[in-house]
Amino acid sequence: MYRKLVGLTAAVAMAANVMGTAAFAADTIKIGDINSYKRLPGHTIPYKNGAVLAVETINAKGGVLGKQLEMISRDDQGKPGEAIKIAEELFTSDEVVMITGSLFSHVGLALASYAGQKKRLYLAAEPLADALVWGKGNRYTFRLRPSTHMQASMLAEIAAENPAKRWATIAPNYAYGKDAVAAFKKALMEKRPDVEFVTEQWPGLFKIDAGAEIQALEASKPEAIYNVTFGGDLAKFVREGALRGLFKDRLVLGLLTGEPEYLDPLKDEAPEGWVVTGYPWYAIEEPAHKAFVEAYQARWDDYPRIGSLVGYNTILSIAAAIEKAGSTETEAMVEAMKGLTLDTPSGSITYRAIDHQSTMGAWVGTTTVKDGKGMMVNWAYKEGANYLPSDEEVRKLRPATD
Template identity: 65%
Template sequence: MGSLALTSMHGTANAADAIKIGEINSYTSLPAFTVPYKQGWELAVEEINAAGGVLGRPLEVISRDDAGKPGDAVRIVEELLSRDKVDLIAGTFFSHIGLAVADVAKRQKVFFMAAEPLSDAMVWSKGNRYTFRLRPSTHMQASMLAEEAAKLPAKTWATIAPNYKYGQDAVAAFQRLLKERRPDVKFVAAQWPALFKIDAGAEAEALAAANPDAIYNVTFGGDLSKFVREGSLRGLFKDRTVVSLLTGEPEYLEPLKDETPDGWIVTGYPWYAINTPEHKAFVNAYDEKFGESPKVGSLVGYNTFMSIAAIIEKAGSTDTEAMVDAAEGIEVSTPIGPITFRKSDHQSTMGAFVGRTAVQNGNGVMVDWRYANGADHLPGPDEVKHLRAGN
């Protein structure tokens, strides 16, 4: 995917006045998530510019594809800063890429709004003054799931997760948080397939051989579909509870269709059942513009750029230090309710929906869901000081 510039001019603003945002993401590596994400921020930019922009200036987005490679991402960010003279950086999906960009933000002292990378290191062990993250982290979502898992009778657990930073963090957080609630549980097996190279049949057989009471799954995308299919064929999920990170998201449920497993405990996004006026307005605007329903990526993209606009507005300029100061503690309105970017670690309190999977009319959906506020699943300021002590 090449570059994309979105600019809408209103009032007396002209191209020289535009606020330039450098945006990067893994568009060709994971289009199921990143394309809806792109559509989400396009909608936000359109709405912001139609309302007169920010500080009377339109937003211009210069978008690049990092091809899922940290080296490419770093090179692109350097180009956006030196050649395109962007005012700030936004985006990224994979955790190892987000961490690489965060390092550039720290070195170059440029504001970076990380949209999606979920690794806890983004805001804790590798956190820095210039990096903020929108999406609920692995710790936050693992905490939400551990809260539900602790209610189960299961005492022995097995895990499966992609073998890179996100998967490693997600498993470590869930194990720690579940054991805090249930000291009697044991983890008896762990499978670590390479990202998007899963041998699902072999992984399912290895998990079955361990005979756990329950499974914690962190696979996503094509790996998830293969794991569900092969696990179902081998009876892996029969009479066994599965707790699964991200599986309730439309990006991953929709491809499964009637193969969606029944009763998995998941985090996700039941857009079709959220009936607040703010959310309905978002869904209607998204459908009107793109002719389809939103995904989690859509919501993340939209919230990312609405947050950026609110931060610049509060800062009164695009000066980096002013934006950082403005972002710390700011509250932003979103289609799923207000969120706050915490001063202590720059993590937003955006939450996630927790429920169970089911099949309705041949499609995978979330049922019996609730919204878990991200603020309820984050450590306090004193613990954050310890977590960020080395940076």
């Protein structure tokens, strides 16, 4: 009798534990976050901080559909295969309802392919390669950040007004870099058929030999340079280029160069007079953005980077999609993402139904050095919707997957 009683008690305790776990899980909506935290922490850690702030803010207001959001983060090591492995584990073991994040374009493209094959929702927060939503787009993949096409078109608009005809480009030799150069060349030549591209330099990602690249650029005698390097590659390129006088009396455009993640580490060595896309967080006066900056600084005792804003907007997008869907069922969320419109610290954005690209824009301005650090001045916010192809063009670019 005693053994039966002990067994019954254990069974009841086990059942209660299972029920408690199930109840906890039922009150939580899990989001899988995959990013290159160790590979490029200067960008991804601010991204995660922004996302965590959004999760905490939403949960403090009651969550989504009466449930708390939970973000489960994993490091993909900057490797596509690792990212796919993690995605599968997040869905099968952690029971996330969708995945998001990723920084590098080759990783993002791998996750997009996985999402399409497995019919799992993936919101690509940061990968910029155009193919993500066009050539290799699918029903289950959406993107938040303005793509290479969008940001390159913003810069080309300014470049077209400059008399320079001889252009050189330098970009990392992978999907993002190739798309960024192709998009810029196309956009500029449509506005200025008289320009020519005299050289294209393709250093390996984070393997730049800055001296050799600058020598090759100088040898082509360009009147203007379009730079797509970032991170440590950008720092080496800027320092070596300044030392050798590459930038003197030349127009230089920098895709992403004005983002604090890449500009701040240069301190007083930041380039002067480059036309860049970036994030002048310290000078944006819109009330919603100022409230975001204040909340971010209060939470992290630090200032936001562009990654912080992207992380925050990513979670806002997910919460809005789930609310609109009224469910965490994949197909319902996918349908909710199409045409989804929401307010963010960077303004109202919409995820276009035709290609799943958001209309989030970018800031374009000129670099300078103030108080020993790089800053953006004479900047303007460019609405993303104004730099996207027409529906007719998208239909030619994107496979019919919906």
